[in-house]
Amino acid sequence: MRNSSVWRAGLRRVARVRKPRTVWSALVPLIALAAGLLFTTTARTADGTALREDRRPRLAQVVEEERARVTASQQKARELAEAVKTQTDSLAHTDGPIRAESQRAQGMEPAAGFTAVHGPGLTVRLDDAPQRSGDRPDGVRPDDLVVHQGDVQAAVNALWAGGAEAMSIMGVRVLSTSAVRCVGNTLLLHGRVYSPPFVITAIGDPNAMRQALGESDGVRLFKDAVDHFQLGYQETVEKDVTIPAFEGSSALRSAKVTS
Template sequence: MEYTTGAASWQKAMRRAVAALVPGRPRQRRPGWSIGVPMIAAAAGLLFTTTATTAGGTDLREDRRPQLTQLIEDRREQVAASELRAARLRAEVESETAARAGTDGPIKEQQDRALASREAAGFVALAGTGVTVELNDAPTDGPLPKGATNDDLVVHQGDVQAVVNALWAGGAEAMSIMNVRVLSTSAVRCVGNTLLLHGRVYSPPFKIVAIGDPAALQRALADSEGVGLFKQAVDHYQLGYSETVSAVTVPAFEDSTALRSATVPR
């Protein structure tokens, strides 16, 4: 224990009292943002450096649509060239077969059998009375109908399939889509608002032609649930639908006839 004199104790008490009355100097705190700003600046610099390295002098936000359009056009040209080559090879095969059939009995027999089935198989162009159905997207030059989305304003794969199935059910003897002969093995697919058929792409309006009894074909269209739903969309969203009866021509099937699988009918 420390003992002091009375004077010293009095002086200490006075100093403490004065110190209590005079406000002390507040402790200076280092604000958090003074530390965060350098970190943010460093991260931004790293981001800019990475972006410049990745871009390699090009615009990362460059519109790629022209490149995609060119790619599609290149593929179309390749498909067209392949189709011409395939048609030339088919002609050579048919010519060689016909030449051999003159001296080879079994080949002649099989050739006659194939020729007898060409019309039923779709390899012969047909003409007659029939029905033409045309499906089209809604116009895009005006405001959207109330409650509609862009998806409501285009023709879908199911809409085309509904028309095709109804026409087959109505007894169609032959059919074409966009002037391309369709068979039982043809697949109707849509990519966006375009139609993909036998490796080729078509834009709307989609034209479907069927040869057969017009009354039966139109009755089948009227009875089709899918076609009925599309007609409702025509009223609500201004989609295009037309149905006409006239003399029509359906071209022969000209694509590859190779089969991946087949079974013998019993």
């Protein structure tokens, strides 16, 4: 009888210790299983790399690789163009029609921008606002503090309108077919990326080009932003400046005959 009472007391103690299983206790194994599957999938996807690492260094590397590729392609193009010229000059000594066409093409090179030129002119410099300044107005946005594509185009168009005979941007000769594009706060020109300040140099009458810049609505708007947001703008008269020859491709992708 005593032994039976001891057993009953032991069973009651076990019953008190082993509380009824709740819903959460039943879900714990399932949650652990799901977590294990998630960790396994993540490890296989990452394949030894960090999934949430900063991708900016990789992006910078891609930009540098593409820039190197463009530079190599341009160098190859220059070498091929020089080889074609050498072969053409060689044939011109013995072939009359080729000699005539070669001389005609050479006469067009200065007007087409394929020869370097020098003379008096004007340099325009556009720059972003300083990164840190305590004198900015309230509510200023990041876009207010950088040079945009329209700002560069306004200066370029005004210089052409002012009688510019030749022009370069960032030391690169530009033609009527050259496209000026901005990517963020960088300039994309002939496959290369340039950072501000953006320097535009034109050969021509400095006074006429300065007058054209002053009459340009786009340039006036940029000058207003210079005063308001501390952007950079400068005009410099050049007594004798050299504009390099155009070294890019002159092939047209499309053309339209005007009536």
